[in-house]
Amino acid sequence: MSSARMTSSGSRISMEGSMTGADFPQHIFRAYDIRGTYETEVTDSISFAIGWAFGRMIRERVETSSPLVSVGMDARLHSPALKDAFMAGLHLAGCRIMDLGLCPSPLTYYSAFKLGPDAFAMITASHNPPEDNGFKLGIGRDTIHSEDMQLLGRMARSAPPFAPAEVTPEVEEIDIISLYVEEIVGRFTDLPEILTDIGRPVKIVIDSGNGTAGPVLPEIMRRLGFEIVEMFSEPDGRFPNHHPDPTLPEAMEALREAIRAAGADVGVALDGDADRIGLLDENGNVIWGDMLLLILARDIIEAAGGRGGDEHPLIISEVKASQVLYDEVEKYGGSALMWKTGHSLIKAKMKETGAALAGEVSGHLFFADRYYGYDDGLYAAVRLAEVYARSLASGKITSFSQLLDGVPKVFNTPEIRIPCPETEKTRIISRVAEALARHKKDNEKPAVRRIVDIDGVRAVFDGGWGLVRFSNTQPVLVMRFEARDQPLLDSYQSFFRHILAEVTERSP
Structure with missing residues (x-):
């Protein structure tokens, strides 16, 4: 060889x-x-x-x-x-x-x-x-x-x-880097012509976060014809510029400033080992992983014939994902499945069900459609750029944020991480589940309509939902909330925090 x-x-x-x-x-x-x-x-x-x-x-x-x-x-x-x-x-x-x-x-x-x-x-x-x-x-x-x-x-x-x-x-x-770069570039041979048809440069800022993406993704994107602004491409395990986690707002600040300074179409950030992607639109607004998944899902469903087609591609996400994602996938003609968080767990579920695509709020995006079925932040960046370029060339949109036009507006939080000893995580989640079950049985307010317990506890209310689960990678509990308006969102957070305080006070 x-x-x-x-x-x-x-x-x-x-x-x-x-x-x-x-x-x-x-x-x-x-x-x-x-x-x-x-x-x-x-x-x-x-x-x-x-x-x-x-x-x-x-x-x-x-x-x-x-x-x-x-x-x-x-x-x-x-x-x-x-x-x-x-x-x-x-x-x-x-x-x-x-x-x-x-x-x-x-x-x-x-x-x-x-x-x-x-x-x-x-x-x-x-x-x-x-x-x-x-x-x-x-x-x-x-x-x-x-x-x-x-x-x-x-x-x-x-x-x-x-x-x-x-x-x-x-x-x-x-x-392996050379082998990978050549294959990915070879999979998107029509992109250079599409970008030429747009008639202007498509500018992307790439923040590799001093992780492993720097020697790989900028080269792929340049060879495909995008104009690239690089940030923190040199691998440095001290991560001197920011924490290598694109789900953290503070880790995206430098990228946001770079997008504004360059007048870029979009900015992407990768985590330390480049299996997760974070994305900011042209205005510097975060598009979370579940909405990136929706952008990709729409594209795949449309290619399969949409609502009137014979195929209904299966899209998998996790318990932290927006209800909007599941509703919109079904609306556009796909099938949606909620599953447990975790890259290995989702890959196994994709293989079991034959799903075309899967993703997490954290930016893990998994592709069986036109790919191998695993999570790849680098490939995800290229697929998202492809969807954007095709939409620009067709005249459907003029900016990246417009890819989500028509999606119902809801209010949600990022992942909220609460420090918790490894030895306490399972017991606390179990007690939260018990407290929510009692609350539902007693018909107390806010009314809990349904409890999803496939991974932690997700309580579904009339106007949204709240979730608490334990992280499998860090000593933290993870919460996320979604509601139709800000007051409801605040009330769901207060409700969950009250329950957490109660169960932790009862801890031995």
Whole structure:
């Protein structure tokens, strides 16, 4: 393979001894990935143990004596050390290794389809603070989650310790970025002509947030014919300019100013590992992930024939998404399904149901339509830019914000995150569910018409809804609210905060 070369990792391993379980951080093994603070929860030794356990799990699942694993990493300062330790563990477990180097998480997923490894791994803590790190893992083309993630943690307890020895893993280095860029550009060969027909430059500001998107997305967009203004493209795991999370208002301020200064059509921001997208329209207003999903869903439904067509593409979203999304998808001729939050959980549901598209408020957007079925913030940016360019060229719109013309106006909040100890999260949500059930039974105001409990608790009122769930990636509870007017929105928030205060006061 022309894009690969062989090298030896600098990591060396010991084949003696075993890990003790007393202080093993089982709590870092979450619902769909592994995350914790480097040096206290996620150490080089733990990384080695996870690599060893993952290698053993792969060998059991794929029934081959020497499985091949692709491994990528994000820009965090400790990711190289964790990657080396992880690969050493894989090697001891009998695996062969393809080293993808620094790249976005979606490119690690892409490697599973393009290069055909038996498994894949990404060293990343996504949008978490710089001191955190972790792992996203998959076997075949599917990410592991839930019970498999917990099983992996138990297996890692019995790994040998990580210490110097005379064994060094040999790896094959792959230039996955070049492979990905060429494929994505090749999928949109009509875009340059469409942009020429518009008769003016289409200007996009890209804020890579010093994460992994910088070496990838600006090049793709320029080659497709967009005029690009780059921000914070240099990978820097300290994230010196802002936190790598486009759902945080303060993380979008620099992008907002850049859009205004450049007179840009739109601005996009990526999180630390580029699997999530944030977007501001030409006026600097946030368009949340559920509304980005609606823009894409309309395009896919229209291509399938719309309301009068024989096909009704299935669109999946999550419990934090606006009711407007579900209503509009059905109105335009699609089918809508509400599911649990979490990239692995949604990918599995897409595969189970044959859904064309899925997305979360946080900016995870998943494409089976014309793509591989996983979440990819880079590809999402291109698809959204394509929808915008086609709409401009057809004369339907003159600005990005007009893509949502006709969508009912509601009032909603961003994600509201409340610190909560990991050990308390499940119990608190359970008590909130009990309190809401009593409230509904007693017909108290505000009247709760329905309770959705597939992921946390979503209470549906006459004029909107409120949600509280626990995060699977951070020690926080997450709330979101929606209503037909601001006073109702405020009242739903007050109601939920009152219930939270009551259940936490009763905590032991």
